[in-house]
Amino acid sequence: MSPAGSPHDHDDPSRAPLAGIRVLDLTSAVVGPYAAKIMADYGADVIKVEAEEGDVIRWIAGPSPGPGMSGKFVHLNRHKRSIALDLKSDAGHEVVTRLIARTDVLLINMRPRPIERLRLDYASLAPQNPRLIHCAMSGFGPGPYRDKPAYDSIIQGGSGLAALNEMYTGVPRYVPYVVADRTVGLMALNAVMMALFQRERTGRGQSVDVPMFENMVSLVLSEHLYGATYDPALTPPGDLRLIDPQARPVQTKDGYVCLTTNTDAQAFRLMEVMGYPDMRNDPRFATKAARAAHSADYFKLRADAMLTRTSAEWLELLEAADIPCMRYNTLDSLMTDPQVLASGLLERVDHPTEGRMWDLQDVTRLSGYAPAPRRPAPTVGQDAEGVLEEAGYDADARARLYDSGAVRRPER
Secondary structure, eight states, rough: OTTTTOOSOOOOOGGSSSTOOOEEEEEEETTTHHHHHHHHHTTTEEEEEEOHHHHHHHHHHHOOSSTTOOOHHHSTTTTEEEEEEEEEEEHHHHHHHHHHOOOOOOEOSSHHHHHHHHHHSSHHHTTTOOTOOEEEEOOOOOOTTOOOOHHHHHHHHTHHHHHHHHHHHOOOOOOSHHHHHHHHHHHHHHHHHHHHHHHHHHHOOOOEEOOOHHHHHHHHHHHHOOGSSSOOOOSSOOHHHHTTTOOSOOOOOSSSSEEOOOOHHHHHHHHHHHGGGGGGTTTTSSHHHHHTTTTHHHHHHHHHHHTTSSSHHHHHHHHHHTTTEEEEHHHHHHTTTHHHHHHTEEEEEEEETEEEEEEOHHHHOOOTOOOOOOOHHHTTTTTTHHHHTTOOOHHHHHHHHHTTEEEEEEEE
């Protein structure tokens, strides 16, 4: 049975949702490669254009059996082909220009001025390819920050995300997960899909600008403007239920459990299970709005009760009462979580250069397409020969490009 649940093993790649779509991935690190990876997973032909030394994430995201193949890189860049160019050289620019002429989607995450200097902005490229979808994932949109460099941690701190941790724990800190990069990568993917859909109707491409900072600010404020949404403000900003120090996995006698009660029915059942049936008559806890306003008191009573039993005992009681709960996982225990194992998310595969590894399968299912086996992430510039040949360079021209340093020679 295929992952998508269809009665055949794998579909013909030509049936993939994005079959026939060519993507030029001029991005590095996480935000752009993540968006491009998803397109590649669903059949797009993604060519990854790297600098001579390769994407920075090859080198800063942990060890690997071979050089420049960190775990994060191989998870973000499967199904892609790699060519390493010197975009500042005339010959390297000619190569990328030829590739763009036959490209449907260009993904780029440089700052605006370098993009313009390299003549890779939409205004420079649209005349030669009017159907091009040009997606720039910038740190900042138009305004005083427009030309500032940005990484995930910069955006987390500037957007107020790190300040939420200060409200919660007293210490500002980043979420230890590149949440801004991955979130904005999904936003960019959504925007590109809409632009492609519009192109089907109009025949014309367009420029798509996805600023990280403003998008993350919008998400933070949509969660935490709270009563300050209104003018005059009804409360200071900050959702009390989320910034309370007790809004975390709840400690038990021997560990932690994850637990949430949003509805009255769930909260009242929890009161029964905890042995506090009269709580429902307390005006602080009798309604959803009252519990939100007195979340600190509610969480304190919950925390005290949960210390009286083990995690296993609580999970059995909570599940029997149909109260939303789950075991608390560490990074190690995720590898043996029964739901993770049942989903097929983790699969041992053989990488052609890195050997045995865990691949992360796509657990989003499309009934109309069962994806083919994955093409593993490439080494730096691995696919230069094929990419250049498709762009019209014969063997002699390819040799000249390698000799000049405009294109990194693929390793054998």
